[in-house]
Amino acid sequence: MKSIALGQYYPSNSILHRIDPRIKIILAILYIVCSFLCKNIISYAVLALSAVILILISKIPLKIIFGGLKAVLFVLIFTSLINIFWTTGEYLLLDWLFIHIYLEGIYAAIFMVIRITALIIGTSVFMTYTTTPIDLTDSIEDLLSPLKKLHVPVHEFAMMMTIALRFIPTLVEETDKIMTAQKARGVDFSSGSLVSRAKALIPVLIPLFVSAFNRASDLATAMECRCYHGGDGRTRMKVRHIRFVDFIPLFIILILGTSLVVLNILGIGFTM
Amino acid sequence: MSEIVLENVSFYHGKDTPYEIKALKNINLTIPSGKITGLIGHTGSGKSTLVQMFNGLLTPAEGRVLINGEDIWKEPKKIRNVRFRVGLVMQYPEYQLFEETIYKDIAFGPRNMRISEDEIDERVIQAAEFVGLERELLDKSPFDLSGGQKRRAAIAGIIAMRPEILVLDEPAAGLDPRGRDSIFANITEYQKKSGSTVVIVSHSMEDMAKLCDNLVVMAAGEILMSGDRATVFSEPDKLTAVGLDVPQITQLMNLLAKRGVPLAKGVYTVEQAYEFIKNNLR
Numbered sequence: 154m155k156s157i158a159l160g161q162y163y164p165s166n167s168i169l170h171r172i173d174p175r176i177k178i179i180l181a182i183l184y185i186v187c188s189f190l191c192k193n194i195i196s197y198a199v200l201a202l203s204a205v206i207l208i209l210i211s212k213i214p215l216k217i218i219f220g221g222l223k224a225v226l227f228v229l230i231f232t233s234l235i236n237i238f239w240t241t242g243e244y245l246l247l248d249w250l251f252i253h254i255y256l257e258g259i260y261a262a263i264f265m266v267i268r269i270t271a272l273i274i275g276t277s278v279f280m281t282y283t284t285t286p287i288d289l290t291d292s293i294e295d296l297l298s299p300l301k302k303l304h305v306p307v308h309e310f311a312m313m314m315t316i317a318l319r320f321i322p323t324l325v326e327e328t329d330k331i332m333t334a335q336k337a338r339g340v341d342f343s344s345g346s347l348v349s350r351a352k353a354l355i356p357v358l359i360p361l362f363v364s365a366f367n368r369a370s371d372l373a374t375a376m377e378c379r380c381y382h383g384g385d386g387r388t389r390m391k392v393r394h395i396r397f398v399d400f401i402p403l404f405i406i407l408i409l410g411t412s413l414v415v416l417n418i419l420g421i422g423f424t425m
Numbered sequence: 426m427s428e429i430v431l432e433n434v435s436f437y438h439g440k441d442t443p444y445e446i447k448a449l450k451n452i453n454l455t456i457p458s459g460k461i462t463g464l465i466g467h468t469g470s471g472k473s474t475l476v477q478m479f480n481g482l483l484t485p486a487e488g489r490v491l492i493n494g495e496d497i498w499k500e501p502k503k504i505r506n507v508r509f510r511v512g513l514v515m516q517y518p519e520y521q522l523f524e525e526t527i528y529k530d531i532a533f534g535p536r537n538m539r540i541s542e543d544e545i546d547e548r549v550i551q552a553a554e555f556v557g558l559e560r561e562l563l564d565k566s567p568f569d570l571s572g573g574q575k576r577r578a579a580i581a582g583i584i585a586m587r588p589e590i591l592v593l594d595e596p597a598a599g600l601d602p603r604g605r606d607s608i609f610a611n612i613t614e615y616q617k618k619s620g621s622t623v624v625i626v627s628h629s630m631e632d633m634a635k636l637c638d639n640l641v642v643m644a645a646g647e648i649l650m651s652g653d654r655a656t657v658f659s660e661p662d663k664l665t666a667v668g669l670d671v672p673q674i675t676q677l678m679n680l681l682a683k684r685g686v687p688l689a690k691g692v693y694t695v696e697q698a699y700e701f702i703k704n705n706l707r
């Protein structure tokens with residue numbers, strides 16, 4: 154429970170933590186594009202290497218990175234199995250009963266695993282692990298601010314996201330507290346049939362909903378008391394300025410993308 | 426008779442994360458049977474963590490928790506029975522009310538114990554009486570009650586389980602002075618009638634001085650002092666060092682004693698002081 158409460162953000166003092174969050178969001182998007190540019194063994198190797206380098210400079214312990222990957226382990230295994238057994242090609246490796254395994258299938262599976270892993274490592278290292286949730290939503294607001302011209306309520310969306318993120322830990326803490334209180338009254342959450350376990354959640358959910366609604370109405374009152382009226386003319390206490398150094402990682406990732414394209418054109422190694 | 430003993434208990438919050446804190450450090454403690462024990466400490470001193478050790482809501486990282494000499498974690502699967510024996514009223518317990526009526530909510534604990542409906546009924550009525558809830562309130566929804574009444578209902582929900590040991594975490598927090606006095610009066614009354622062991626957590630010295638025979642002072646996850654209240658209040662400097670204070674009336678009497686007024690030590694309540702002055706200073 155506690156691990157959700159603290160979010161994915163991992164406090165540290167790496168270069169990645171210090172890059173402007175708006176740049177980091179762009180970096181994450183560009184990195185996703187990069188991972189889809191790969192076409193042959195060499196470019197995939199470069200992609201895998203870049204993911205390793207990212208982890209190293211982010212100073213995030215491997216344990217946490219692998220913990221994050223565990224969530225997609227099933228997807229990884231599933232897609233590689235499908236790729237291995239259902240890809241057809243020229244080089245037949247195994248032909249037994251109804252199982253036909255081609256060399257292309259093996260490659261496709263390996264490539265897919267590298268691509269998904271790099272995708273997840275890239276986005277989480279650029280965004281969730283090294284940027285606080287509040288910074289993230291603020292940056293999304295900034296990046297989408299051109300849409301304000303089209304009367305899209307960008308600020309309101311960002312505010313809703315900020316509030317939602319802000320209250321996740323509070324609600325988790327509250328859930329924890331209520332669960333403990335009900336455990337003290339003899340509720341058993343961890344054993345019994347599925348039905349009895351689901352029933353055991355009623356004494357948690359009802360108080361949780363009641364307090365969530367109370368909290369929401371308190372928050373609305375508090376915001377109104379401070380004359381909150383939406384995004385028009387609203388300024389920030391901390392204004393971020395993009396410095397020159399913030400552009401350096403952008404250049405690096407553009408170089409990565411270009412080199413991947415070049416590697417594809419050269420066509421060295423096995424190409425999918 | 427039920428006594429709680431903690432042997433070398435340690436506990437960590439957020440173990441193996443960058444936010445790890447050692448909340449309890451080698452706690453050795455005995456909660457005497459059949460008395461009211463007050464657990465005092467500043468915010469964040471580990472009081473609430475400690476009381477969750479008593480009924481097995483938290484598992485000690487190191488050390489043992491014994492009730493009547495028996496390790497409560499001997500059979501982890503039967504920990505629920507320990508929770509019926511050690512009733513814990515959490516902080517702000519009114520947020521745990523969820524049933525349609527107060528009656529049903531008080532009956533929730535006993536019902537989890539799988540006892541007969543007749544006995545549940547008897548226990549609910551008696552528990553409601555102990556905390557001073559009127560009969561006609563029992564059929565109301567918990568959400569229609571005032572804050573103080575909700576608090577009473579929640580406490581009744583634990584008392585109805587008839588625990589050998591009753592632990593209350595800040596039972597009077599956020600109540601007005603009258604509500605606070607009457608809740609404490611109910612608890613004292615309950616203790617006298619049932620003869621059970623009671624532990625009250627608080628940071629109010631005034632309340633603790635009035636109520637408790639025995640005091641345990643916590644600071645930064647450790648036991649700073651423990652013993653009867655005369656022993657604990659005899660070292661005011663030690664208490665102020667951790668942000669606590671002896672009761673104001675005790676401070677006053679001590680100052681008077683310093684100025685040469687012959688006043689006995691060991692005055693903890695205004696009533697005591699009044700009696701004392703009336704009898705000695707004519």
